[in-house]
Amino acid sequence: MSNIPSEAPVTPVEAFDPPYYVAVFTAVRTQEQSGYSETNARMEDLVKNIPGYLGMDYAQTPGGLAITVGYFRDADALTEWRSDAEHRAAQKRGRAEWYESYTLHVAKVERSHGFRRA
Template sequence: MSDHAEAPVTPVEAHEPPYYLAVFTTVRTQEQSDYSETNARMEDLVKDIPGYLGMDHAQTPGGLGITVGYFRDADALTQWRTDAEHRAAQRRGRAEWYQSYTLHVAKVERSQGFTREVAQSPAAG
């Protein structure tokens, strides 16, 4: 079950490369005390970072969670990585909330998107 049910069901839009992404893949423990509140706080906090472009989330029924954060440049990603409140949440995650996790950081060299146009239905009459 995802903590991101209220999030729009659209991916972060494609941006002009280069930019950076951080892929955070997790398996959580049974101990989730204050996780939702801390997660919401981190989502609010990262939005204040100049160069933050957005975030996508997915959760499998089996418990694998994936969060992808998008950042305009390496400086924005570094600012997020070194934020004191974020660092405290990371420590708590290792101590309580995560059974395991991986973090992958990459520079995006190509980006594109697609959105299906919604067809207008003819008026009944």
């Protein structure tokens, strides 16, 4: 998942009833970012149409490390996103142009809870 939301939320994605899946994409970007914003916006639109997509959190450190966490109801939803042709093309371009390095971790969530100040 290589998305950086165009409008980062001010609250985290809610806690869901487990099990569900997360894809944690951590990246350092290159100086060359031509076309990145447009591709990122398109990826945001695409992933929202995946049945079982639950949401996304994003954070970036001042030093440039970006972390995107995508939440998916089940493995089938995550597989559909991973297999999307436009997403695959964006990943290929990301490796060629936009990312200095990245890691992807996929995990099944077994416990989840949240807190919100009233």
